[in-house]
Amino acid sequence: MIMPLIKGLQITLSHLFKKPVTLQYPDERPQIAPGFRGLHALKVSHENAKCVACYLCPTVCPAKCITVEAGEDANHNKFAAKYEIDMLRCIFCGYCVEACPVDALKMTEEFELANYKRADFTFTKDRLLEKK
Amino acid sequence: MVNLTIDNTQVTVAKDATIFDAAKSVGIKIPILCHDKKLHPFGGCRMCLVEVEQMKGRLIPACTTPVTEGMIVRTTTDEIVKARKLVLELLLLKHPLDCPVCDAAGDCDLQNLTYEYKVNCNQFSDEKFNHAIDYENPLIERDMNRCIHCGKCARICDEIVSYGAYTFINRGIEAKMGTPFDGPLSCEFCGSCISVCPVGALISRPFKFKARWWALNKVKSVCSYCGTGCQLTLGVKDNKVLTTVYDENQGFHNGQLCTRGRFAYQFVNSDNRLTTPLIKKNGKFVEAGWDEALKLVSEKLGAAKGSVGALTTAHLTNEELFLFEKLFRGTLGSDNIDHSAGYAHAALTEGAQKAFGTVTSPSEIADIQKTNLLLVIKTDAYETHPVLGFEINLGVKRQGVSLRIVSDKKGKISRLPGAKTSVHKPGTEIAFVNALANVIIAENLAVAGVAGLDQLKAALADYTPEKVAAVTGVAAEEIVALAKEYAAAEKALIMLPIGLGYPGHDAALAQAVANLAILTGRIGKEGSGLLIMGEKNNSQGAADLGIYPKNGGLKGAAIIDGAANGQVKALFIAGENPVVSYPNRKKVEAALEKAEFVVVSDLFLTETAQFADVVLPAVSFAEKNGTFTSVGRRVQQINKAVKPAGLAKSDFEILNDLNAALSGKRYGNVAEVFGEIAATVPAYQGLTLSGLGDEGAVLPVAPAAKLNAVAAPAVPAAAGKLALVTGSALYHSGTLSRFGEGPMYVCGDAYAELSEADAKALKIEEGDAITVKSDVGSVSLKAKVGKRLPAGVVFAPYHFADASINTVTDGAAVTLVTVGK
Ligand code: SF4
Ligand code: SF4
Ligand code: SF4
Ligand code: SF4
Ligand code: SF4
Numbered sequence: 001m002i003m004p005l006i007k008g009l010q011i012t013l014s015h016l017f018k019k020p021v022t023l024q025y026p027d028e029r030p031q032i033a034p035g036f037r038g039l040h041a042l043k044v045s046h047e048n049a050k051c052v053a054c055y056l057c058p059t060v061c062p063a064k065c066i067t068v069e070a071g072e073d074a075n076h077n078k079f080a081a082k083y084e085i086d087m088l089r090c091i092f093c094g095y096c097v098e099a100c101p102v103d104a105l106k107m108t109e110e111f112e113l114a115n116y117k118r119a120d121f122t123f124t125k126d127r128l129l130e131k132k
Numbered sequence: 133m134v135n136l137t138i139d140n141t142q143v144t145v146a147k148d149a150t151i152f153d154a155a156k157s158v159g160i161k162i163p164i165l166c167h168d169k170k171l172h173p174f175g176g177c178r179m180c181l182v183e184v185e186q187m188k189g190r191l192i193p194a195c196t197t198p199v200t201e202g203m204i205v206r207t208t209t210d211e212i213v214k215a216r217k218l219v220l221e222l223l224l225l226k227h228p229l230d231c232p233v234c235d236a237a238g239d240c241d242l243q244n245l246t247y248e249y250k251v252n253c254n255q256f257s258d259e260k261f262n263h264a265i266d267y268e269n270p271l272i273e274r275d276m277n278r279c280i281h282c283g284k285c286a287r288i289c290d291e292i293v294s295y296g297a298y299t300f301i302n303r304g305i306e307a308k309m310g311t312p313f314d315g316p317l318s319c320e321f322c323g324s325c326i327s328v329c330p331v332g333a334l335i336s337r338p339f340k341f342k343a344r345w346w347a348l349n350k351v352k353s354v355c356s357y358c359g360t361g362c363q364l365t366l367g368v369k370d371n372k373v374l375t376t377v378y379d380e381n382q383g384f385h386n387g388q389l390c391t392r393g394r395f396a397y398q399f400v401n402s403d404n405r406l407t408t409p410l411i412k413k414n415g416k417f418v419e420a421g422w423d424e425a426l427k428l429v430s431e432k433l434g435a436a437k438g439s440v441g442a443l444t445t446a447h448l449t450n451e452e453l454f455l456f457e458k459l460f461r462g463t464l465g466s467d468n469i470d471h472s473a474g475y476a477h478a479a480l481t482e483g484a485q486k487a488f489g490t491v492t493s494p495s496e497i498a499d500i501q502k503t504n505l506l507l508v509i510k511t512d513a514y515e516t517h518p519v520l521g522f523e524i525n526l527g528v529k530r531q532g533v534s535l536r537i538v539s540d541k542k543g544k545i546s547r548l549p550g551a552k553t554s555v556h557k558p559g560t561e562i563a564f565v566n567a568l569a570n571v572i573i574a575e576n577l578a579v580a581g582v583a584g585l586d587q588l589k590a591a592l593a594d595y596t597p598e599k600v601a602a603v604t605g606v607a608a609e610e611i612v613a614l615a616k617e618y619a620a621a622e623k624a625l626i627m628l629p630i631g632l633g634y635p636g637h638d639a640a641l642a643q644a645v646a647n648l649a650i651l652t653g654r655i656g657k658e659g660s661g662l663l664i665m666g667e668k669n670n671s672q673g674a675a676d677l678g679i680y681p682k683n684g685g686l687k688g689a690a691i692i693d694g695a696a697n698g699q700v701k702a703l704f705i706a707g708e709n710p711v712v713s714y715p716n717r718k719k720v721e722a723a724l725e726k727a728e729f730v731v732v733s734d735l736f737l738t739e740t741a742q743f744a745d746v747v748l749p750a751v752s753f754a755e756k757n758g759t760f761t762s763v764g765r766r767v768q769q770i771n772k773a774v775k776p777a778g779l780a781k782s783d784f785e786i787l788n789d790l791n792a793a794l795s796g797k798r799y800g801n802v803a804e805v806f807g808e809i810a811a812t813v814p815a816y817q818g819l820t821l822s823g824l825g826d827e828g829a830v831l832p833v834a835p836a837a838k839l840n841a842v843a844a845p846a847v848p849a850a851a852g853k854l855a856l857v858t859g860s861a862l863y864h865s866g867t868l869s870r871f872g873e874g875p876m877y878v879c880g881d882a883y884a885e886l887s888e889a890d891a892k893a894l895k896i897e898e899g900d901a902i903t904v905k906s907d908v909g910s911v912s913l914k915a916k917v918g919k920r921l922p923a924g925v926v927f928a929p930y931h932f933a934d935a936s937i938n939t940v941t942d943g944a945a946v947t948l949v950t951v952g953k
Contacts, residue, residue, distance in 0.1 A: 054232035055344045070341040076267050078233040078341050101232045 032109040037092045039110035040085055040123070041130040043103065049129060050104035053080040057096035057105060065089035066096060083125040087113055106130075136203035151194035151205055152180055162194050162207050163216065163245050165223075166282035168328045170386050171291055176283055178219050179245065182207045191215055213249065220251045223280050225258050227331070234278065236332030238345035242280060243331075263308060270877035271321050271337055271395055279309050279333040285325035292388060294525040294548065295319050309333070320862060321878050322518065323394035327378035327387065338395060338874060339375040343367070350377050351773035352826060354760050355393040356447055356753035357865035359666040360385075360497075360519045361762020362393050363826075366754060366773045373400045373754050373774060382826075384497055390518030392865050395874025399752065400774065402871055405735055406749035407778020417737075417747065422779065425746055426786075429704075430793035432729045433464060436701035441468040441691040444679060445707035446477070446668035447868065448783050449758025449770070451805040453670070453677045455787035456706060461678075463796035467685025468700060471674050472631075472667065473714045474688025475638055475943065479630045479664050480675040483642025487650070488835035491675040492815070495625055495661035496830060497764040501527045502659030505534045505621035509561060509628045509637070509645060511543025511553065511920075515862045516629040517665050517763065521545065524627075534621070536614055538564055540857055541927060542920040554614060555922050556604035558855040559636055559946035563844035564611070565644040566592050567600035571615035572651050578619075579653035584839040588647065591841030603847070619652050623659035631667030632713045632866070633859040633930045636945025640842040650837040665763045668866060669753075673761035676813055676831075689714060689943060695730070696723035705732045706783055707750060709867045711739040712936045715943030716908055733786055735777075736871055739933050749780035756782040757802045759824065761831070767819065768828035845945075853948040854890060854926045856904065858937055861929035870931060882932035883914040886951065887921035894951060904928070906940040906949045913937075926951060 023030055032038075042049045053070035065088075071081030097105050115121055134147045138155050145154045150173060155162050165177035175196035182194045185204035191212060194205075206212070223242060231237040266274040286298040286309060297319040301310035311317050326334045348367035355362045363383035367375040376394050380387045399405075409425035410417040433440055442460040444453065460469045471477060480491050488494055500506065500523040514521035521544070527533035528548045535551040537543075538561060546553040556564050570592045572578050578585060597608035604611075618624055626645050630637045646662055654660035666672045674680075681687055686694050692710060694700035703724075710720050724730055724743035732741040733748040741747045754773045761767045776782070781789075784802065792798035799805050806821040815831040823829070849855075863869070863879040870876060884904055886896060896902055900915040904926065913928065913935055921927060926949060928937040941947045 052232050053341070054237075055347065056232070059344070059346065072341055076265070 032111075036109055036111075037094045037107045039087070039108050039113060040096070040128055041106050041108050042083060042125065042128045043106060044130050044132070049080060049083070049125065050102055051080045051083060052102055052104070053078050053083075054101060056099040056101060060095045060099040062093060062095065063089045063091050080125060083128060085123045085128065087121040087123055088118065134199045134201050136199050136201070136205065138205040139207055145199055147199070149199050151182060151184075151192070151197050151199055151203070154199050155194065155205070155207060160207055163248070164195055165241050165245070165280060165330045166284060167195050168284055168288065169380055170388065171284065171287045174283055174287065176281070179216055181212055181215050183209055183212060217249050217251055220246055220249055221254045221256060224251065224254055225256050226261055227280060228260050228277050234332035235335045235340060236329075236345070240332060241330035266317065269317050269337065271874060272317055272323065272326060273335050273337045273340060274317065275333055275335075276308050278331050280331055281307060281309065282330055283309070284328040284330065285309060285334055288324045288328050289319070291529065292522050292525060293320060293322055293324055294529070294544070298325065320518075321391040321395065321874075322389065323391065324388060327389075327394075336375060336395070338398065339367075342374045343369045348374065348377065349773075351771055352382070353753065353770045353773060354669065354768045355389070356669050356760075356770075357392040357396065357869060358517050359668055359671050359763040360517045361669060361760060361766055361768055362389055362519050363768065364389065364393055366397065368773045371774045373397050385519050385522065388519055388522055391863050391875060391878070392869050392872065393519070396869045396872025397754070398873035399735065399868065399871035400754045402736070404737075404871070405777040405780070406737060406747060407780060408749060409779070410747040412745045422781070425748060426789055426793060429731050429746055429748075430790050432702045432731075433704065433790065434794050436729070438465045439468075439699065439701040440464050440466040440704065441686060441694055441700035441702070442466065442704045443688060443691060443706070443708045443710065444469075444471045444674070445866075446471050446666070446671040446674040447707055447753075447866070448670060449756065449802075450670065450673040450677060450761060450767070450809055451758045451802045452783040452787060453674055453679050454805050454809050455784060455791060455799065457677055457679060459787050459791040459794070459796060460704070463791055463794050467681050467683045468691050468694065469679060469685065470681060470688040470691060471679045471708065472671065472688065473710070473943075474680070474690070475635050476630055476632045476667055477671060477675055477680060478639040479628065479637055479642035480666060480672070481680050482639035483646065484664060486639070486838065486840050487643050487646035488655070488837055490815075490833060490835060492672060492765055492831070492833055493662045493664035494655050494833055494835040495663040495764065497523065497663070497766070499625050499659050499661065499663065500524060500627070501531050501533070503527065503533055503623045503625040504659070505536060505618060505624040507618055507624060507626045507648075508535065508537045508545065509539070509626065509641070510634070511537055511539045511541060511545050512634070512859045513627050513629045513665065514543055514545050516631055516667060516860045518862060520627070520665065520763065524548070534617070536617065541922065541925060546920070552614075554606045554610055556606050557847065558857045558925055559847040560604040560844065561636060562641050562644050562842060563595060563600050564604045564606065565641070565648065566595040566842070566844060567597050567604075567611050568615040568618065569644070569647050569651060570595040571597060571612050572619050572648065575616065575619070577616065578651040582651060582653070582839065585651070588839045588841050595844070603844075618648065623657065624652065624654055625660055626662045627665060628662065629665040629667070631860060635715070635943050640845075643840045643842045646837075647839050650839055655835050655837045663764065669762065670760040672763065672765060673759070676761060676815055677809070692720055692723045695727035698728070700727070702729040703727050703731070705730065705740060705744075707734050709734075709738045709740045711743070712867045712933050712938065713930060715938055715941055717936055717938045718909055733783055738867070748786055749778065750786065751776045751780045751782045755780070756784065758784070759806060759821070765815070765831040765833060766828045767816070767824060767831060769821065769824050847946060848944075848948055850948050852950070854924055854951055856906070856926045856928060856940065856947040856949045857945070858928055858930045858941060861931060864929065864931040867931055867933065870933065881914050882935040882937065883916045883928065884951070885916040885918050885921060885927040887923045887925060888917055888919060889923040890926070890951070891915070891917040894953070896951070896953060900953060902951055902953055904940055904949050904951050906947050908942045908947075909939045911935050911937065911939040
């Protein structure tokens with residue numbers, strides 16, 4: 001009867017002398033594990049987004065939160081005239097990154113996505129472009 | 133029949149089948165890149181290799197090898213798979229891997245086979261092609277770097293379209309699918325080549341980058357332009373019709389379309405669509421609500437009652453036309469209802485009515501390929517109904533049909549193998565046809581015992597070949613020869629296109645040609661008879677449903693006159709654009725200006741709608757359900773693909789609301805009205821909307837043939853004047869295709885076509901601005917110079933709003949004009 005109680009208190013006591021696992025966020029920052037799936041970024045190459053508007057990511061996205069609209073540039077090439085992700089619906093599965101045939105999309109370590117207005121969760125192409 | 137075994141399955145097929153056909157008939161899929169069911173076997177891609185027990189030692193192409201009795205075929209063995217993989221590797225050696233930006237992805241045979249055969253590496257390596265890509269063409273983008281040399285585009289353009297825009301140029305590794313002298317593509321723009329291209333080498337430019345194939349919602353419908361009644365599949369996304377999708381199993385035409393059906397769908401999504409009712413207040417249109425607009429309209433119509441005039445277009449569905457008739461003839465009690473200017477349907481509603489006792493012609497589209505001799509009245513049959521033109525091409529080239537044309541000009545079909553065109557003076561077709569009948573009777577080629585033969589003989593006594601030769605300008609021997617050929621053919625079919633551009637193709641001409649068919653006993657026989665080709669998608673339906681004055685009411689043009697002189701107190705115009713398409717534009721405009729009250733329901737603020745007091749926004753074929761009845765009496769369903777633009781309502785809703793407001797019956801839905809049609813229109817008896825299915829139903833016909841002698845009208849002539857004939861341009865249909873974008877890229881301006889001789893005499897060159905002047909008015913057009921016209925004849929299409937040809941015409945078959953720079 002008394003033994004389990006003692007065992008429990010032992011565990012509690014031992015923790016008093018261990019380093020705490022909680023972080024004093026935001027003063028302390030977490031170490032982000034490799035492969036973490038945070039906010040998306042559209043990769044840039046030669047000053048332009050690499051995305052060729054193939055529509056594979058909106059096709060594969062299980063949350064149906066990506067909107068792409070293709071355009072034709074001056075050289076008749078395809079580019080994403082519109083690229084938007086609705087972060088409120090995104091489930092951060094990373095399928096979009098996996099589907100991209102031209103490696104134009106990645107997921108960053110950015111996880112602080114809180115905001116005040118619904119509209120602010122719609123990440124347009126400008127906001128998604130990779131920051132160097 | 134031949135029996136063989138394919139993959140252990142017993143197959144029995146006709147003896148002219150190939151192994152590929154035989155496999156397909158039992159659902160065994162053999163991969164292939166260079167074959168389309170409409171084309172002759174080619175054997176170019178080597179994907180369809182199979183193993184035949186009796187021909188061991190090598191692999192056999194299934195698409196070109198005919199079946200033989202007892203053949204044992206295997207379609208997938210390790211060796212075959214290896215060979216197919218090799219074919220794909222070799223194709224991918226040159227084919228760029230740009231699927232992410234290629235519009236064909238998802239619908240690409242090469243992509244699908246590469247995936248199916250798991251070709252994920254290549255044992256060979258080479259440079260890719262570096263051909264220049266044709267970005268200039270407004271409708272067809274050609275990227276020959278993606279071409280896999282299947283030759284389908286060249287074959288469909290040659291075998292079916294009979295245009296021949298492509299051929300392979302150069303040899304070996306340099307070979308490329310090219311145009312004449314590798315120049316820009318300038319053709320009929322039917323888009324057939326795009327539809328069969330297995331890869332993305334040919335793509336539709338208006339659809340370029342608009343959506344991926346798999347994201348499109350595919351909705352089956354029927355083309356809303358001409359009377360051919362081609363079935364279409366609309367590619368829809370986000371409430372927009374983005375393209376037409378090819379389906380080789382659709383319709384009698386196996387998915388084949390003309391430029392209008394393929395590229396002229398953009399009017400559905402146009403930004404210029406009317407989205408709200410408009411009421412004219414102090415000379416200006418003001419947006420209004422439906423309640424206000426309909427209240428005003430029903431008050432005015434109710435007040436005018438029997439003196440209402442109502443015009444409609446034959447683009448409306450059968451159900452809408454039914455309500456149109458119920459509202460105006462029934463509820464309001466006016467017989468002043470008509471469509472197509474009153475003359476463009478007369479061949480059916482008066483001609484066929486007198487000749488056969490029904491408002492329809494006795495033959496079907498299928499008869500075109502079953503006949504032995506085709507007699508086409510006017511080469512324009514190709515321009516008015518291009519896909520029926522393809523049927524003519526196929527009949528002549530594949531079935532050995534003899535083609536005879538009676539026309540005032542040559543045309544594309546005149547160049548078909550063995551075709552003979554008798555080019556007569558404009559406006560003399562009835563005299564010509566009467567002469568044919570005269571010869572048939574005189575030479576005792578008429579079937580014995582035809583009722584009324586003697587009267588006809590007497591009435592046509594004056595139309596001897598010699599006399600008619602003087603009138604028509606066709607040699608008497610030619611007339612006699614044609615009459616004999618026609619009479620001698622085992623099966624013979626006459627094709628008569630009608631429409632707003634052809635005032636001469638009236639009731640009399642219909643009876644004259646019907647006489648030929650009746651005299652030679654061609655009515656009610658397969659592959660024989662007469663096919664009257666209604667201009668619009670539902671011209672036949674409008675005739676069936678009685679959209680024409682029946683009890684002495686005013687006819688199309690007279691309704692317009694009535695609006696001017698006060699006889700018509702309120703004028704309702706549904707979708708028709710008389711300002712552009714009816715004779716004498718100035719007169720129509722003046723009449724509409726003077727009219728007491730005009731209501732127009734249309735998709736756009738057309739030239740006619742500008743004159744209206746109330747404009748009601750209507751919807752296109754893609755935004756409603758219903759049925760159309762095509763040439764050859766096939767009733768087919770259209771399906772709603774997108775939501776109506778803005779507040780627009782279908783004519784069904786508009787007419788139903790008005791009918792109810794004027795204390796007529798309110799009908800439930802389209803199916804209910806179709807049920808009413810089936811119950812009240814004899815030909816539609818027993819049909820149900822759901823029973824129509826994808827194929828539709830061909831209405832039965834029981835012609836009671838009767839000979840009617842008709843007199844040829846006098847043809848005006850004056851020295852120094854040219855004879856203007858109007859008609860349809862290949863890229864357009866009616867006045868709606870102008871809003872379809874596609875046609876406007878390739879044929880955007882009104883033009884007049886002159887013969888080389890006249891052009892030379894008048895010092896006019898292609899592209900010059902010319903003035904065409906008649907007693908009625910004058911108009912400035914772009915000149916086109918063509919070999920096909922005889923001297924003294926000018927041709928002008930009627931579709932264009934700016935510089936419309938009805939500025940100079942007044943409803944006569946031939947208008948005398950002077951042409952100058
Ligand atoms: S992470 Fe998943 S849910 Fe989020 S956008 Fe990508 S595919 Fe869609
Ligand atoms: S999958 Fe890649 S290239 Fe395609 S649309 Fe998405 S980000 Fe762009
Ligand atoms: S669009 Fe039609 S006419 Fe033009 S090349 Fe293609 S198949 Fe031939
Ligand atoms: S363009 Fe297309 S249809 Fe024509 S040969 Fe090349 S792959 Fe075949
Ligand atoms: S316009 Fe006529 S021929 Fe062309 S696709 Fe439409 S129905 Fe067929």
